[in-house]
Amino acid sequence: MTDIWTKEKRSEVMSLIRSNNTKPEKIVRSMLHRMGFRFRLHRQDLPGHPDIVLPKYRAVIFIHGCFWHYHRGCRDGKIPQSNYDYWEPKLKGNVRRDKENLVALENAGWNTFVIWECELKKDLPRVQERIRSFLEMNLSKNP
Secondary structure, X not given: OOOOOOHHHHHHHHXXXXXXXXXXXXXXXXXXXXXXXXXXXXXXXXXXXXOEEEHHHOEEEEEXXXXXXXXXXXXXXOOOOOOHHXXXXXXXXXXXXXXXXXXXXXXXXXXXXXXXHHHHHHOHHHHHHHHHHHHHHHHHHOO
């Protein structure tokens, strides 16, 4: 299937997509704040610049967009057929970089947690419970 927009229009639309302070990220931040957790955002000194850093728990949370991080098995985690030769290495490179960043963080003693955009659309209470369990487990490990 060919793109419905011109190359110029597609470029304009893509330039408007943000990497920080996205809607899914704001949902998780709001949820964490209501749960009583305090955190830092986008620490530049950590691999992958985690979306949320909870130093007290030695934990980081990434909120991944299903398209940009190529979420396998998700309806949004697909490589576009138009300009496939560009998108395939781009998205697979993102996945490779994500794995490298998670390993680097874990090797540095950080506990990592990934939330997918589609999870936030399906079941927020379940996501909230998963986050709470993750952080409580880390607090017991790092008193």
